[in-house]
Amino acid sequence: MRFNEALKEHRDLYLFVTTEGRAMFRLLDYESFQSLSYTMVAYPEFKFDIEDQVWDDCVLEHTFTHGKDYLPAGLVTTISQTILSLSCPKSIDDINFQLQDARETLGDAREQAILSICEAFPSYTPEVLEKLTWSTLMKRLAQSEVILKREMEFKNAASQHQDDSARIFERLEEFTSVDFAGSNRQLSEDDQGKPTGDFNLRNIRGQ
Numbered sequence: 001m002r003f004n005e006a007l008k009e010h011r012d013l014y015l016f017v018t019t020e021g022r023a024m025f026r027l028l029d030y031e032s033f034q035s036l037s038y039t040m041v042a043y044p045e046f047k048f049d050i051e052d053q054v055w056d057d058c059v060l061e062h063t064f065t066h067g068k069d070y071l072p073a074g075l076v077t078t079i080s081q082t083i084l085s086l087s088c089p090k091s092i093d094d095i096n097f098q099l100q101d102a103r104e105t106l107g108d109a110r111e112q113a114i115l116s117i118c119e120a121f122p123s124y125t126p127e128v129l130e131k132l133t134w135s136t137l138m139k140r141l142a143q144s145e146v147i148l149k150r151e152m153e154f155k156n157a158a159s160q161h162q163d164d165s166a167r168i169f170e171r172l173e174e175f176t177s178v179d180f181a182g183s184n185r186q187l188s189e190d191d192q193g194k195p196t197g198d199f200n201l202r203n204i205r206g207q
Contacts, residue, residue: 013060014086016079020072023062023079028054028087037084051080058083109154110134113141116152120144 016023089095114129
């Protein structure tokens with residue numbers, strides 16, 4: 001996998017790490033999340049099929065020894081349920097948490113420049129500006145200063161984005177609680193490994 005291209009395409013990636021290996025995944029778009037969540041609730045007999053689909057759609061690469069059907073007990077369930085849980089908030093508190101997290105990213109210098117350019121050039125979207133080189137972005141920012149008749153003053157770097165992996169990991173128990181011992185599925189007959197609930201989750205955010 002070309003890591004840089006994956007970050008550019010998906011913006012936010014997550015790394016799920018256990019002692020047996022790691023899996024890197026993206027989140028579901030809102031429409032897919034709504035459809036799969038509804039189906040899982042309305043038709044619980046399709047739970048494993050939906051988890052398989054979530055794994056196939058969102059896991060970009062993994063380093064576990066076996067293929068998906070023969071992974072350690074509960075691993076596909078755990079990662080798929082984590083993807084579903086992180087893809088969309090479940091409560092007003094979760095929405096407020098994510099909104100505050102998004103506000104904090106606006107302290108990034110590039111985000112400040114993008115906001116100013118979009119104000120001066122309404123035809124530009126943040127997605128288009130994010131793909132520009134830094135020198136081109138600065139040129140557009142200088143042009144926006146002329147149009148808006150004010151010079152850009154960047155905020156202090158103290159508000160720059162920081163690694164929020166610890167916060168995500170702390171909140172993971174609120175999102176999903178998986179009983180590894182009770183989630184056995186599609187195991188190889190010669191799989192003697194004992195499932196474990198020890199893992200770590202890190203957010204890799206594209207800049």
